[in-house]
Amino acid sequence: MSKSFALNGSSRSRYAGNEIIPVVQDLSLNIQRGTVTALIGGNGAGKTTLFNMVSGLLKPDKGTITYISNEKEHECHLSQPYEISRLGIGRMFQGIRIFEKLTIYENLALFKFNINSESPFYTLFHKKAFRLLEKDIQTSIRDILEKLPGTDNVFLNDLNKPAGKLSYAQQRLLSMIGLFLGEYDLILMDEPTSGINYESIGDIRSWITKFMEIGKTVFLIEHNMNFVKEIADYCHYMASGKILYSGQPKEVFENAEVRNEYLI
């Protein structure tokens, strides 16, 4: 199994007045392509900061973050968030960050990115091409929604509904569908099951399974240990900005320190 991305000695601190508080400390981590890797740990362990570093929203103070695609190494620590997304790294945020005023269709269309189609010149001079692209996006969205796993198909029935009117769980699913549409190779999910009911957790699980079937790599932060046990191939336990234990979920859960410090 080949490496999908790697952090080497990455650190990030935050500043509280004159005090420097390390959030991620000298962290090294490899994620294997085609696996589900879970990152667990208590609040304030630095998990979301780590995700923000990978997606380019925060730059590491030191160390490197490398993403490998098409046998090329890309230096994420030097890249802007939009460049990282274009490399094939998708992100689902912890809080819901969909575009509430935009419709379900518009939210999903934003995941189908075509750099040319968003140039104002393209908009003015390529009406026919723009319509074809639009048709192509509509077809992809309908195709994916018709095969929607789970029970809820509110998306297909009401594509013009503002996304802000969907329930919390439906908004999460909308992000999932978007990530699928976006054809990302590495998908970062920050607590995908947080705040949603058992039935909807099943839908999230189905989507992750779908990602795996087409060879995607998933890296997720999660507090639901049953979910991690069911879905993850690897698990990393993080505390005070460091990865303390890594292995298969069962091994990590059985570690005495993880049990004492986090699980109990």
Next chain:
Amino acid sequence: MDYILHIGILVCIYTIITVSTNLLVGLSNQISLGQAAFLGIGAYITALCTILLNLSLIPTLIIVMIVNALLSFLLAISSIKLKGDFFILATLAFQFIIYSILYNWKDVTQGSAGITGIPYPNIFYLLEINTNLSFLILAVFFTLITLILFYRFFYSPFGLALKAMREDEIALQTLGRNTKNLKVWSFVISSSFIGWASYLYASYMSYINPVGFNLEESIFILIAVLIGGIGNLKGSVTGALFVILLPEILKFVGLPDGIAAPIHQIIYGSILIVLMFFRPGGLFGNLEFK
């Protein structure tokens, strides 16, 4: 009849201004207090090109659009990192700088005396637009072109990206969009098309002076956009109609000259307050003012 044609021409000019400003303020949420400065730059360049160089309509328009585009590009890249109030202050500073230049660079702009004798437009020296009716036809033509082009901007993937950026810039970045580019584009497009309005304004009025392009005018433009509705083309047209027609209607009320202007401002202010409570996005706006 001439009065109605005059109102029609002004409505067209302000429609172009509000539609252009709506892309910047409404869709991409960059509140600019420098729109009148771009109107002024365009108007003075029109005056200089037509009086000194005797250029016809199309070359003048091209020069006006290019200069406005370049200056807005420079303003955009220098202020792009500023957010919210700080960005507004940067555009305000730009407004004051341009006003000062127009007011004090007397060799070129004639200072407070302004420039007179700006000729009516002519198309390649073959056809001169020298009556109010022919000017209205030209203004309607420009307005329709602007509306068609902006319809395509508003309802295209570019417009969708701007609407998304307005809601959550960071989320849009993680979807692969270079939001800095989007902001610069919206600034450049908005200012370039304001150039069209300034061409029409200068050649129709035949006289310009710096007072017509001061901060009050920038606020007036913003009011027109806010009243009509942000992020909506219908709203821009309504806003332009409203700010041009209201003073004209009030003229028939017979207010004494001394208090007419303050009364207009009180009415605009009151309407804005009412809108803030009941229609925060303006009459036709589907996005809220942030």
